[in-house]
Amino acid sequence: MDGEVKRSVRFAVVSWPLFVAALVVAPVFISNDYMLHVLVLIGLYAILAESLNIVVGFTGQFSLGHAGFWAVGAYVSAILMIRLGLSFWTASVMSMLAGYFTGVLLGLPAMRLKGDYLCIVTLGFGEIVRIFATNLEVTRGPMGIPGIPTPQIGGFSFDSELSMYYLCWACAVVTMYIAARMRHSRFGRALMSVRDDELAAVSLGVNMTYYKVQAFGIGGMFAALAGSLYASWTTFISPDVFQFSDSANIFCMMILGGLGTIAGPVLGAFLLAGLPEVLRQFAEFRLIVLGLLMIILMIYRPGGILGSYDTAGSTRQVRRRKIAREV
Amino acid sequence: MFFQQLVNGLAVGGIYALIAIGYTMVYGILFFVNFAHGDIYMLGTYCAFFIFGFMGIEVTGGVINVPQFFAALIPSMLICGVMGIALEKFAYRPIRNGSRLSAMISALGASLFLCNTAMYLFGSQTKPMPKLFAGEYITIGNTIISYIQLAVLVVSILLMLALHFFIKHTKLGKAIRAVSDDQRAAVLMGIDMNRVISATFAIGSALAGAAGIMVGIYYGAVYPTMGAVAGIKAFTAAILGGIGNIPGAMxxxxxxxxxxxxxxxxxxxxxxxxxxxxxxxxxLCLMPTGILRKGRT
Structure with missing residues (x-):
């Protein structure tokens, strides 16, 4: 192990328990339901941003259609629960499978495309999902699906904000943990090698197609989990919830926090999902300020708030590209 | 039926083409997608809305004539052009040497800023726009072509011809082509990069403004979020034709x-x-570089 890895391991041993402990005790200090509501929302966005991070941060595949997976998860889960009477747990596992396969499906054209072309294809994917949700009969079109049951276990029902807070953040922590473990695994290193230098990765025998498709699949799976949680939490979903602006928002959370880091997307979720709620008294200005903030941050800290170590790869790549252009 | 849809498609397509040109020109020079472009287009529609108000035209059910249309079109295009230059100066110039990703985020930020500023200043509700010609049309066989569709087509074609002339036959146009061909060589030949980039943004934004006015009159409505969908469509159009390529965008x-x-x-x-x-x-899967590809991507 070199020094860098050792340091990051030592950091992880302290930071993970601290983070989890903070999450567990937080409701003791936050008694009001509105704040808990905001925290649940942040937890859901944390899952979304973290799962997008696997696609964009680890594998370097641009994706501007992440809300599409979110919608797939929410609709599959809601429809299975209402039409087939499945429990939340079965439905959410099914929705994660659906998210995975949708991701693989989207990964197929992504094999051939990169950069801006990939952006537009993923963006188109998000729109296509929304258009289908608006037009299909099973999704009840623009009217949406009301009365989605809440998760239940034994006799206990997750119908309070507090119980949903624990459920959502448990899922968020699991997602973060899996992402963190993945990053240091053979699988994760293969993803990052594809990101840093496709040609070199392929020359060393990394099956690029497989990893790109898997990255989309896994990203889609966790986003679908967030969707499934969202559906049962709000008990109502409609196509309006899953707009392009949400995909862009999730993308920004990931970038602002720090692309390719584990804590970054979660921090981004706190900033972009939490701040607008906290600043609700300035409702008219909050998105204006947010837009300005994004520009300013990109000028002064383009790697994101936590991004320094991890973005080294991408800046190196930029430099290499620049050199290549000059030669 | 077929020809009717062809005519409708041509009118809308002309508008998409005008917006797509802005995306493609910026991409050809700076290699990033200017997500705020759709919002400039939206601001163009609002410019026209206020100019019509200033001229004392009833916006609800009002009818404008051709001189009034141009009286709104030209100042709106100018204002949009200036806004395009300002956008580049504040949001993109400081990070020009950064990664493409930060440019993209900055663009998303600028889009958020413009859209929500418009919402704050003008209100989020849909406002009506006056009509050009009072719904008159001509009939060829079974195909109905309204005057407004004709006007949209004619204006789009005129603007594209003007752009073509500008790019091919003026010094600044030549400079833009040179920079998009080979930035380094162009700078070495003494071309002022900043000037070229400002010009690119000005032209693209002015065309988007023109498209905005025509859409406003065509559909009779203006609202702050209209830029999002139109922007996505135009971006799609630009990629379909081969991004970085102006005839391709058209x-x-x-x-x-x-x-x-x-x-x-x-x-x-x-x-x-x-x-x-x-x-x-x-x-895209069959022709990853678009229909009319540019030499390099």
């Missing part, structure tokens, strides 16, 4: 408009937008 816009209209009529109106995206995805 072709892509017109094609997208026609595909959408025909798909909406023959397959399903509700899935109209989805059809456009499906075609795009298939086209």
């Amino acid at each position: 072709l892509g816009g017109v094609l997208l408009g026609i595909i959408e209209s025909l798909g909406g009529a023959y397959i399903s109106f509700g899935y109209r937008d989805a059809i456009a995206f499906f075609v795009l995805i298939i086209a």
